[in-house]
Amino acid sequence: MSYTFEIYIADGQEHFLHGPAGHIKHTHYPLSQSVLEWMELDVKPIYDITERLQTDLQQLATEKIKRLEKPIMEGLALLNSYHPYFAYLRLEWTERLKQARQQAYVNMENMLASDELIQLPKTLEKTQKQLRVLWNDVLDVDVADEPIQGKLSRFYTASSNSSPRFAFGSLQLRYALMEEGTFTEVLKVRSLLDMPDFFVRECLRRELPFRICKNCGRYFVLSRNKNAEYCERPFAIPTKTCKEIGALNQWERKKADSPALKAYTREYKRRFAWIRYGKTTEDIFYQWAELAKLNRDACLRGEITVEAFLEWLKMDM
Ligand SMILES: [Zn+2]
Numbered sequence: 001m002s003y004t005f006e007i008y009i010a011d012g013q014e015h016f017l018h019g020p021a022g023h024i025k026h027t028h029y030p031l032s033q034s035v036l037e038w039m040e041l042d043v044k045p046i047y048d049i050t051e052r053l054q055t056d057l058q059q060l061a062t063e064k065i066k067r068l069e070k071p072i073m074e075g076l077a078l079l080n081s082y083h084p085y086f087a088y089l090r091l092e093w094t095e096r097l098k099q100a101r102q103q104a105y106v107n108m109e110n111m112l113a114s115d116e117l118i119q120l121p122k123t124l125e126k127t128q129k130q131l132r133v134l135w136n137d138v139l140d141v142d143v144a145d146e147p148i149q150g151k152l153s154r155f156y157t158a159s160s161n162s163s164p165r166f167a168f169g170s171l172q173l174r175y176a177l178m179e180e181g182t183f184t185e186v187l188k189v190r191s192l193l194d195m196p197d198f199f200v201r202e203c204l205r206r207e208l209p210f211r212i213c214k215n216c217g218r219y220f221v222l223s224r225n226k227n228a229e230y231c232e233r234p235f236a237i238p239t240k241t242c243k244e245i246g247a248l249n250q251w252e253r254k255k256a257d258s259p260a261l262k263a264y265t266r267e268y269k270r271r272f273a274w275i276r277y278g279k280t281t282e283d284i285f286y287q288w289a290e291l292a293k294l295n296r297d298a299c300l301r302g303e304i305t306v307e308a309f310l311e312w313l314k315m316d317m
Helices: 033-040 043-063 066-080 086-102 108-112 116-139 148-157 194-205 242-257 259-276 282-300 306-314
Strands: 003-010 013-020 025-030 173-177 183-188 210-212 219-221 237-241
Touching: 003 086, 003 194, 013 086, 025 033, 033 116, 033 194, 033 219, 043 066, 043 108, 043 116, 066 086, 086 108, 086 116, 116 148, 116 194, 183 194, 237 242, 259 282, 259 306, 282 306
Parallel strands: none
Antiparallel strands: 003 013, 003 183, 013 025, 173 183, 210 219
């Protein structure tokens, strides 16, 4: 084999060493991030890409022409853009295609039969279900606040439990000194599922606390702030994270309760009614409303006191 795909944990980070010999890349993410993303990954595009890959692979198997490798490599690169674990499939298939080419693509049919790549979307959906149940029953701090080992053994032994349970496999590990200066277990990835398996064990071993984000509904790890209610993923508007949106929502809630806003709303309605009674004109009213809004916001920002604002509201204009 002429490529490396290894993962390990050091300094609270997931590390990935991957690439063809001589071009090994090192990427890292916060611990649990890749497995959470795997759990939440949208399967729809994965179905589309693997379906097309299957067609392309079969075409190559039939026609045995080198240029037909190109769309396959593009499909694998596209797949990789959805999740870092797919980098493994990309490397593995680059290697397989190289071997197939050397043998004039004669044994490609065997290579494709029940392959991991073809089974991928189904496997993904299945593990997603298993992981969600595991997260809910064992790793979610809001479900039952008790030691993880107790929850875990009950989860795996309860005969009444008919929910899909994640099956741990056997992993090929070595224990080595890595460049972070830490001796740690290093996983040699031999199948896609080795990766969630490896990281899930670590989440359990470290008893990491997880919670469902109040904004996006996805799990996130509670790191510094154990009371956090929002994750820090980018949400919808890519420049805002759930945490920032959560802070905004909280500000909106606090603002709605503030005496300045209540007084403003009351006064606005009162003066708006004056237009109908001919006590004021629309022009005068809207001029007042503009100024009132400026003063209200200054008050909400703490630039003028609530008392001063209430006084101002009483003034005639
Ligand atoms: Zn979120």
